[in-house]
Amino acid sequence: MxxxxxxxxxxxxxxxxxxxxxxxxxxxxxxxxxxxxxxxxxxxxxxxxxxxxxxxxxxxxxxxxxxxxPPPPPLPLTLILAMPRPKMFRRILQTSATLGIKDIWLINSYKVEKSFWQTPWLSDDNLRENLTLGLEQAKDTKMPGVHIRKLFKPFVEDELPALLHGKEALVAHPGTSAPCPTHLNRPTALCIGPEGGFTPYEVGKLEEAGCQSVHLGPRILRVETAVPVLVSRLFDACL
Amino acid sequence: MxxxxxxxxxxxxxxxxxxxxxxxxxxxxxxxxxxxxxxxxxxxxxxxxxxxxxxxxxxxxxxxxxxxxPPPPPLPLTLILAMPRPKMFRRILQTSATLGIKDIWLINSYKVEKSFWQTPWLSDDNLRENLTLGLEQAKDTKMPGVHIRKLFKPFVEDELPALLHGKEALVAHPGTSAPCPTHLNRPTALCIGPEGGFTPYEVGKLEEAGCQSVHLGPRILRVETAVPVLVSRLFDACL
Missing domain, CATH: 2.40.240.20 (Hypothetical PUA domain-like; domain 1)
Known part of the structure; x- marks a missing residue:
């Protein structure tokens, strides 16, 4: 603290x-x-x-x-995350808040286990507590917003296109040919899949909605490592 | 895995x-x-x-x-870390191995609690197990080396200058004026302090040995977040 x-x-x-x-x-x-x-x-x-x-x-x-x-400037980033495994989710919430991410969407994906959605860490009180811990670590005051979408298809078809409007839109997808860009420093939406990745169908739907697939190199990172690695690569402001 | x-x-x-x-x-x-x-x-x-x-x-x-x-290329990074709190240490080991760091030095610092050195995670077997988990996550085979130095002064005076030879040498130090450089992509040694940071005396000794103090922006990051953020900033190879 x-x-x-x-x-x-x-x-x-x-x-x-x-x-x-x-x-x-x-x-x-x-x-x-x-x-x-x-x-x-x-x-x-x-x-x-x-x-x-x-x-x-x-x-x-x-x-x-x-x-x-004033608090430090927020990152112009919308983070769209396949719901992580509960023990990892808590740390990802804290780390996201510490890094200055203010807009977090938790979505479903084929490889998200149904039980992940039952975690008590998704309660309003626990979300607030963990985001608070992240803000207190960073010395920041602006509370991130968290949006929960338990159905993949309605989210990507009905909500995602509007959410991506005016933003660079990326999906981190191992094995694709384009490397993740650096120093974007402008409004960006970043989708990160579950352990094991989004399915080809899901990547296709995200691309239809306007996302570009980018890779993170030969190493496969855990989501909790990929978030700071990507944020640091996309934004100078975090440093 | x-x-x-x-x-x-x-x-x-x-x-x-x-x-x-x-x-x-x-x-x-x-x-x-x-x-x-x-x-x-x-x-x-x-x-x-x-x-x-x-x-x-x-x-x-x-x-x-x-x-x-062949395994993916290693990062040309020597990570010099004030011994972290045990529960964080295990994750930092795994993350460092996943990111491709091959040379890890655990050093003492005024704000490292003596009890941290008693953790069973420092045993040879546990070091190997956690580094293995990190490598298996990344799809890498090259086992990192871990060096333990429980005395700060003999390490910085007698060993550090030779260790820094031929490398960019940085110490992450909140509040200093120089921002951390980007895209170094050459042999680098990076010192990261404990929670609460290195003391001014310690930063002075690290600077005497050849390290340049750099800051990480207005946000204060946990060590486990600072490692991937710094690696991503210093090396394109990780992506």
Missing amino acids: NLALLFDEDFVAPDRVVLRGRRLAHIRSVLGANTGDRLPVGRVNGLMGLGEVLSLTDSEAELSVTLDQ | NLALLFDEDFVAPDRVVLRGRRLAHIRSVLGANTGDRLPVGRVNGLMGLGEVLSLTDSEAELSVTLDQ
């Missing part, structure tokens, strides 16, 4: 927050903060700044906050 | 292997292979090819192997 993300319900006055639970534990145990210390804070979808510890007990910390810095 | 990595002890004849344990379980349960099927295999530090299943029982699989393909 390189920044404590503040939500509306944390505010007890316009410039004062009370923190409990995970953030309190972190402030006490990891940061070892005392009254008078100033800690990085940011308001969700708002400005960042410092919070001065006014009081600190076993049950809560009260901070006086000054918010005057 | 996109390839089964074969070790000397698996060979019962020059072109025949017997597999048990994890690889057998994967061949049976995940791949659902049958006698006559051909699976991607590779000999550690050697060639890759196909293994034809000759027999398959509950306890072992016998394969006839033809090895005629």
